[in-house]
Amino acid sequence: MTLSELTAYQWMLLLLCGLLIGIAKTGVPGFGILVVPLMAMVFPARASTGILLGMLITADVFAAIYYRYSAQWKLILQLLPGTIAGVIAAAALMKSVNDTLLAKLIGIVVLVMLAGRYAANLLPAGTRQSLDALRTHWSIATLFGSLAGFTSMLANAAGPVMTLYLLSLGLDKKRFVGLNAWYFFLLNWLKVPFSAGQNFMNKQSLLIDAATFPAIAIGALLGVWLLNKLPQKVFEIVVTVLTAAAAVKLLLSH
Numbered sequence: 001m002t003l004s005e006l007t008a009y010q011w012m013l014l015l016l017c018g019l020l021i022g023i024a025k026t027g028v029p030g031f032g033i034l035v036v037p038l039m040a041m042v043f044p045a046r047a048s049t050g051i052l053l054g055m056l057i058t059a060d061v062f063a064a065i066y067y068r069y070s071a072q073w074k075l076i077l078q079l080l081p082g083t084i085a086g087v088i089a090a091a092a093l094m095k096s097v098n099d100t101l102l103a104k105l106i107g108i109v110v111l112v113m114l115a116g117r118y119a120a121n122l123l124p125a126g127t128r129q130s131l132d133a134l135r136t137h138w139s140i141a142t143l144f145g146s147l148a149g150f151t152s153m154l155a156n157a158a159g160p161v162m163t164l165y166l167l168s169l170g171l172d173k174k175r176f177v178g179l180n181a182w183y184f185f186l187l188n189w190l191k192v193p194f195s196a197g198q199n200f201m202n203k204q205s206l207l208i209d210a211a212t213f214p215a216i217a218i219g220a221l222l223g224v225w226l227l228n229k230l231p232q233k234v235f236e237i238v239v240t241v242l243t244a245a246a247a248v249k250l251l252l253s254h
Contacts, residue, residue: 003207010042017042018055018212022219025059026066027226028235029163029180030242033249036156050200052156054209055216057188062220063181070178075169076186078141079148083187086149091194094154107251109147110160114244140165148183153191158184160246163239173227173235 006014017035024032039048064071144165152158162183166176195201230238 002204003211006042013038013042014208014212015215017052018215019219019222021055021059022062022216022221023223023226024159024219025056025063025181025184025223026177026220027223028230028238028242029159029166029177030239030246031223032159033242033246037249047200047205049156050195050202050205051208053188053191053195053201054205055212056156056184057192058209058213059216059220060181060185060188062217063177063223064185066220066224067174067178067181070174071182072171072175072179073182075141075179076183078138079145079183080186082142082145082147083149083183084190086146086151087153087187087190087194089146090150090153094198104251107160107247107249110164110243110247111251114164114240114247149187149190152187153194157250158187160243160250163243167236167240167243173230173232176235176239177227 017038020032020035020038024030024035035052036048039052042048043051144161148158148162148165151161162180166180171179192201227235
């Protein structure tokens, strides 16, 4: 599908996706929960994947520049080895993995982990401190990095996985968004050679991405404004609720 073939309704959905992506990248991760199903209403599945990746990278640039002083490079470097392995494994399995089954499994894993996160708050203080130390261990970062790389390459579904990991670290909202921004900036660029190699990304998809630039830019500005307005506790609640909603959406995939 080319730009000239898009109807007014499809344009509206496409620009709405750009707005939501911008807000999610610079403000509240999870705001993009509707993007994947909305994109599927405009484009076929394969085309949607490549176009969405270009839109995400555009928003990543805004977020990475704005939060350039908030990235947690020690944590990002811990995540990268597993992430690279996950992306490569997913690229090798793309033709043989059932996307619907994968989405359901991701949803179940995220919901179980969310339940575990809150169950941990009921444990004695000493046990909670031991768990806190474990969350920052390189092995946990490798595990979540692998999951994020794998699910992102196959289904653009790494958001709930990474959000859950970042919530467990107890970061303040700006460090949370800054780490999230730089991590996904690197992750999405890692996916480009594989997506281009399978023709998900091509000249036509890049033209469509370019047309969404104004909507993404406006969304990025709205995201920064929203983050500055949200108190830390409200931010954590909103992100947790949106993560749970994303997990349920994945669980109900068909």
